[in-house]
Amino acid sequence: MKEPTRMCETDELPRALREAFGTLGREAPSAETALRVQRTLQALPKAVPAATAGATLGLGKLLVLATLIAGALTSAVVLKSRPLSPRAAEPASVISPAAAPAPRATAPETQTTELVPARSERAREPVKPRATQPAEDPARQAAASPQVTGSRQAAASPIPVPSPSGRGLGRGAQRAQHPRSAAQRALAEDHTPDSRQAEPTPEQTPPSPAAQTPVTPQPAAARDVAQVSEAQRLAQCKQIAQRDPAEALRQVEALAQEVPYGALVQERELLAIRLHERLGHSATAQELARRFLERYPNSVYRRALMP
Amino acid sequence: MQTMSDTRSLGQDQMADSALDVTAIFKAHHAFVWRILRHLGVSAADQDDVLQEVFVVVHRRLADYREQDKMRAWLYAICNRVVSGHRRGIARRHEDLKEVPDVGQEAPQPRAVADQQALTLATSMLATLPEKQRAVFLLYEIEQLSMPEIALAVECPLPTAYARLRKARERVLAEVARARLKGELP
Numbered sequence: 001m002k003e004p005t006r007m008c009e010t011d012e013l014p015r016a017l018r019e020a021f022g023t024l025g026r027e028a029p030s031a032e033t034a035l036r037v038q039r040t041l042q043a044l045p046k047a048v049p050a051a052t053a054g055a056t057l058g059l060g061k062l063l064v065l066a067t068l069i070a071g072a073l074t075s076a077v078v079l080k081s082r083p084l085s086p087r088a089a090e091p092a093s094v095i096s097p098a099a100a101p102a103p104r105a106t107a108p109e110t111q112t113t114e115l116v117p118a119r120s121e122r123a124r125e126p127v128k129p130r131a132t133q134p135a136e137d138p139a140r141q142a143a144a145s146p147q148v149t150g151s152r153q154a155a156a157s158p159i160p161v162p163s164p165s166g167r168g169l170g171r172g173a174q175r176a177q178h179p180r181s182a183a184q185r186a187l188a189e190d191h192t193p194d195s196r197q198a199e200p201t202p203e204q205t206p207p208s209p210a211a212q213t214p215v216t217p218q219p220a221a222a223r224d225v226a227q228v229s230e231a232q233r234l235a236q237c238k239q240i241a242q243r244d245p246a247e248a249l250r251q252v253e254a255l256a257q258e259v260p261y262g263a264l265v266q267e268r269e270l271l272a273i274r275l276h277e278r279l280g281h282s283a284t285a286q287e288l289a290r291r292f293l294e295r296y297p298n299s300v301y302r303r304a305l306m307p
Numbered sequence: 308m309q310t311m312s313d314t315r316s317l318g319q320d321q322m323a324d325s326a327l328d329v330t331a332i333f334k335a336h337h338a339f340v341w342r343i344l345r346h347l348g349v350s351a352a353d354q355d356d357v358l359q360e361v362f363v364v365v366h367r368r369l370a371d372y373r374e375q376d377k378m379r380a381w382l383y384a385i386c387n388r389v390v391s392g393h394r395r396g397i398a399r400r401h402e403d404l405k406e407v408p409d410v411g412q413e414a415p416q417p418r419a420v421a422d423q424q425a426l427t428l429a430t431s432m433l434a435t436l437p438e439k440q441r442a443v444f445l446l447y448e449i450e451q452l453s454m455p456e457i458a459l460a461v462e463c464p465l466p467t468a469y470a471r472l473r474k475a476r477e478r479v480l481a482e483v484a485r486a487r488l489k490g491e492l493p
Contacts, residue, residue: 003454006447007476013483014492020429025449027345028338029358037337037359041329044366230350260430261348261441263394295435 230255230262234271241275249275266292270301329366332378337362339450340382346433346445347390361389379452380460428491432482436475443468444475 008018028034233255241248252272255262262268269292276285289305296302340361341354349357364385372381433441442461446452452460458468486492 004472006451007479008448012480014487016425016492017429017432017483020425021449023426024429025342025451027342029341029355033355033358034333034337037355037362038330038333040359041333041362041366044329044363229353230348233350257427257430259348259350260434261346261438262350263348265434 230259230264230268233259234264234268237271241271241278245275245278249279266296266299266301270304273305329362329369332365332382333362336379336382339379340386342450343383343386343445344390346441347386349390349393353393357389357393360393361386364389377456377459379450380456383446383460384462424491428486432479432486435482436478439463440471440475440478443471444479447472 007013008021013021029037233251237248237251237255240251249272252268252275255268256272269288273285273288273292276282276288292299293302293305337358341358344354344357344361345351361382365382368385372378433445436444439461443457446457446460447454454468454472455465457472458465461468463471483492
């Protein structure tokens with residue numbers, strides 16, 4: 001299929017408009033911004049080649065599969081060896097607190113097990129089979145605790161622990177970890193192995209909020225500026241409109257220039273119409289309202305603008 | 308119209324041949340990404356952060372890049388996803404924000420006064436387009452991507468991309484006619 005000639009290369013558009021489109025196509029970030037982002041990117045660890053990544057992924061899948069198969073086999077063997085004792089097949093993590101021999105010795109373990117409700121018939125069962133378990137349980141828990149505690153710690157910790165390659169950390173978790181900028185998230189990934197080693201065990205005191213804050217604090221003013229959004233600008237315009245409609249209109253027009261395709265275009269245009277009405281520009285307000293209704297025939301604000 | 312001279316001089320072909328490196332991709336395409344973010348509705352205050360976030364994602368996903376010579380289409384798709392997440396983040400942050408900073412800190416970029424009117428008209432024309440048509444129109448007319456690249460970028464079949472472009476052009480020409488009637492354009 002032959003591509004059509006671009007409009008800006010023909011006379012279909014007026015010259016002024018062609019130049020305006022050209023200007024839009026030449027916009028670029030400031031040199032300072034580009035340099036700052038480039039430095040951050042250079043600080044990132046080298047990307048994993050596709051072949052290595054694929055091999056790592058394949059190895060990971062193989063390990064998970066092997067673990068699952070081993071777990072299933074172990075469960076089957078235990079069930080067969082103790083057919084009369086349904087509790088014997090249960091893993092240590094689902095034993096009810098009433099059955100645990102030393103409920104407070106391993107605090108994180110028992111906190112999790114308390115979440116598992118013991119069935120009433122099981123609670124009424126005699127505790128006879130468990131009489132032999134105190135000797136087994138500490139050993140079993142000790143064997144299971146490095147993995148279980150490690151994974152739970154990672155899940156419960158406010159700072160997720162990604163793998164050294166950064167693959168273990170989801171995007172949502174990354175945002176929760178460092179909500180301010182991608183640069184600090186990226187830099188944080190570099191420090192991941194150290195931070196994992198420094199993380200306290202559950203027996204130690206929980207990490208203080210100060211310890212969870214990132215290494216390089218960002219100035220509050222810069223953070224606030226970065227958080228300014230279209231919605232906040234619009235809300236501020238509404239506040240200004242109460243005392244100075246002309247200034248509010250200027251702000252709304254500036255917002256239209258800056259965020260021409262934002263999520264709140266209709267709200268912005270509606271506010272502009274109202275401000276024109278308050279300023280006595282009835283012809284402009286009517287023209288804007290007409291265009292609004294034409295552009296957004298199904299808008300929820302349609303009734304508000306109907307004559 | 309000669310646009311994106313900086314990007315084209317480095318060229319996606321050259322990028323495809325050389326070893327992929329996020330810094331090289333950034334040097335070649337940061338202006339393109341910058342404009343796309345603006346067209347996708349990212350405010351000027353957030354544009355720096357989102358730009359950086361896009362290239363961090365590029366760095367992370369570089370191993371998945373398979374489409375040779377389609378770098379800008381790939382970047383556009385990443386921009387689209389990052390901006391979607393950014394919008395959700397704004398909604399969350401907005402609930403927590405107690406103080407509104409001074410509006411003066413977010414003044415628009417200075418431009419020549421003579422161009423301002425035409426730019427205003429151009430942006431308002433683009434704003435009248437539905438989102439999907441606008442994306443195709445921008446990528447074809449302003450960013451000068453090829454239609455197969457655009458179809459890949461906006462993740463639609465090629466005929467659909469052509470249909471969107473045709474409808475967008477019709478709308479823009481209708482807006483031009485209307486502006487001429489009102490005397491806003493010669």
